Amino acid sequence: MERVDPMPPSDDVGQRADAYAAAPLLNCLLREVAQPLPESGERRVYRLPGGGRLLRVRGERRPTEPEVHADGVWQPLGHADLVKLVADELRRHTGVSNDELPIEMADSRDAVAALLTARAGATPPDDPYLRSEQSLITGHPYHPAPKARGGGPVTGWLPYAPEAHARFPLVLLGVREDTVVEEGDTSALDALGTAPPGYRLLPAHPWQLDLVGRELAPAFADGRLVRLGTTAFEAWPTAAIRTLYEPRRDLCLKFSLDVRITNDIRRLWRRDLLKLRRTDTAVTRAFAGIGPSAAWLGDRGYRTADFAFEEVAVLVRDGLRGRLLPGATPLLAAGLAEGFHGNPLAAAADPKAWWEAYLRQVVPPAVAAFADHGVVLEAHLQNCLIAVDASGTPVQALFRDAEGVKLLPDVSPAAGWERLVYTLVVNHLTEIAAALAEHHPGLDPWPAARREIARHRLPEIAALLTSPTLPGKTNLLLRWTGADGADARYLPLPNPLLGG
Structure with missing residues (x-):
């Protein structure tokens, strides 16, 4: 069955992007701030407590066609106008100003437009699992800017976007052995290629290398890091963006990504890596007693470099074949x-x-x-x-x-x-x-x-x-x-x- 598009039909990418980006923003506003009024027809009406304005929308799960009541009439809101309305309401409601979040909201909408354009010319994967991972045009339905990509240019992130059906090879680095930090089972990394004597293999996400290249320049200059080319295979980004899957090898790797996506900068933080084995061991033991119809995809181990612990960390996750x-x-x-x-x-x-x-x-x-x-x-x-x-x-x-x-x-x-x-x-x-x-x-x-x-x-x-x-x-x-x-x-x- 074909995907059912919850947005109004339109040949205009801009209008579709507005609709996709408005739905989760409206969900947040209506859940967290607005006050519902008694139902009066096919549109639901809300009062915005900060200024007493009335807002109405069509639909519930993915609200569309927002309108604000002003000068005695209902006036439609495009995404840019909706962002202004939300920002004004939040300033009144919280007493706090925020100049960054409205920019993220606009960035999220522009990212959706770029994704819609790219998807129109892209070939989705044959594998239904990968199609499901790469389907999230709306993304988190209760986040004000679920598709923001850190404000960088589209050319910087679009080649790595799961929603655009991207796939790409990994960059292979050699990290000098005396600087390697690792814990758990990272043997899958050594099967990706051949490192020169005195080095260990360290795959890298190409977008992350673009983001932290200046920080790593001294390590490349003095030989702590060397470039070894790219993998002979392409990996598919999953919904998490920084987690990649290669189905023929059943290989799943999670990387740091110095970009704010939804609420967090998506690094593999040192504090989380250092407690990884304890946490994963506890969950693995729990699932051992739950039964065969449930499975835990364990995070086996990680490898990184002591001089860039978070920046170049890679985590090895269980593949699917042994768990399905x-x-x-x-x-x-x-x-x-x-x-x-x-x-x-x-x-x-x-x-x-x-x-x-x-x-x-x-x-x-x-x-x-x-x-x-x-x-x-x-x-x-x-x-x-x-x-x-x-x-x-x-x-x-x-x-x-x-x-x-x-x-x-x-x-x-x-x-x-x-x-x-x-x-x-x-x-x-x-x-x-x-x-x-x-x-x-x-x-x-x-x-x-x-x-x-x-x-x-x-x-x-x-x-x-x-x-x-x-x-x-x-x-x-x-x-x-x-x-x-x-x-x-x-x-x-x-x-x-x-x-x-």
């Missing part, structure tokens, strides 16, 4: 919500049964890891793969990214549970449920979700099913007020599980 059930096809959960050619969510002949199968694969591993092993998975859409059988029915969930995992008692049980509820229920299940209901009108996905969650007997579950609210992350306010990207802040959202 026989005959199953993995798909990115975020891609199921976004849509791509061959999306089984859209094509499900029995959406109720499909959803029940989905819940059986996703919910139990995340709950068991927390309840039985003190492991808080970051179970959001981009960190979860759903494997389907030949009929498109979910048969397995695969989780990834040790960097985002929390362990008890490093965080309190209450904080860990709140994080799990946000990533699993609010970020993940809510979005898949909405996409499924959008494709299959009349389906109410929440009774089945409530039944699946209720099967797990722990006090937190009982509280979850009776709470009037769930925690929603405030990405717009977080970015506007300049909070640390890892410092999650939540506001209460209506709980769809209540009485479902």
Whole structure:
């Protein structure tokens, strides 16, 4: 089934880019700041408390056609006007000014335009897994600037963009042996080529080398680093952009990338690398007791140089073949919500049964890891793969990214549970449920979700099913007020599980 474009049909790339970029920005504004008014027709109306203005939109999951009421009439807002409105409202609402975020919002919209243009002339991968990873034109549906690429020129980042169906060879470096820092199993890196005597192989992301080239110039000059050409194969960037996959070798590598994407600069930070083995070991042990229908894609180890620890770090992740059930096809959960050619969510002949199968694969591993092993998975859409059988029915969930995992008692049980509820229920299940209901009108996905969650007997579950609210992350306010990207802040959202 072809991808269902949630945006209005138009031959104008600019209008389509406006619509794509406006949807997540509106989602943030409506969730975090605006006050809904009683429904009055096909458009939903909100009051903006900072100045009392009225805003209305069409649709719910991906709101479109924003209009503001001024001078007695409803006036349409293009993306640039919407950015100005949001910035003005946030200044009034928070008392804080921010000159950077509006620029990121505009950059995100311009990136979408560049991606739409590039996709029109690109050939998508044949592999449905790669298609799902490279499908995210909207990206994070509740972030004000999900496609911003650090403000750099399009020519600098577009060759490496998964949304443009990019693929490219890796740069091979030799790092002098006495400067190598590594931990865990990095043997996959040594199979990429041949290093000269006294050196070890270190693959590099070409975009990262462009970004940090000046910092590495002294190391190239004195021989601590040498260039060894490029790999004989091309790798595909996944939804995470800095994580690349080469399917024939089943090779998955994660790199540093000195670019702000959503809330964070995407470096492999020293603090995270140094605790990687402890975290990954804990998650691996947890999944050993969960059962064969769930899998953890472990972060095996990392290699870097002591003089550029974060800048040139590369992390080796488990490939898919050794973790997948026989005959199953993995798909990115975020891609199921976004849509791509061959999306089984859209094509499900029995959406109720499909959803029940989905819940059986996703919910139990995340709950068991927390309840039985003190492991808080970051179970959001981009960190979860759903494997389907030949009929498109979910048969397995695969989780990834040790960097985002929390362990008890490093965080309190209450904080860990709140994080799990946000990533699993609010970020993940809510979005898949909405996409499924959008494709299959009349389906109410929440009774089945409530039944699946209720099967797990722990006090937190009982509280979850009776709470009037769930925690929603405030990405717009977080970015506007300049909070640390890892410092999650939540506001209460209506709980769809209540009485479902």
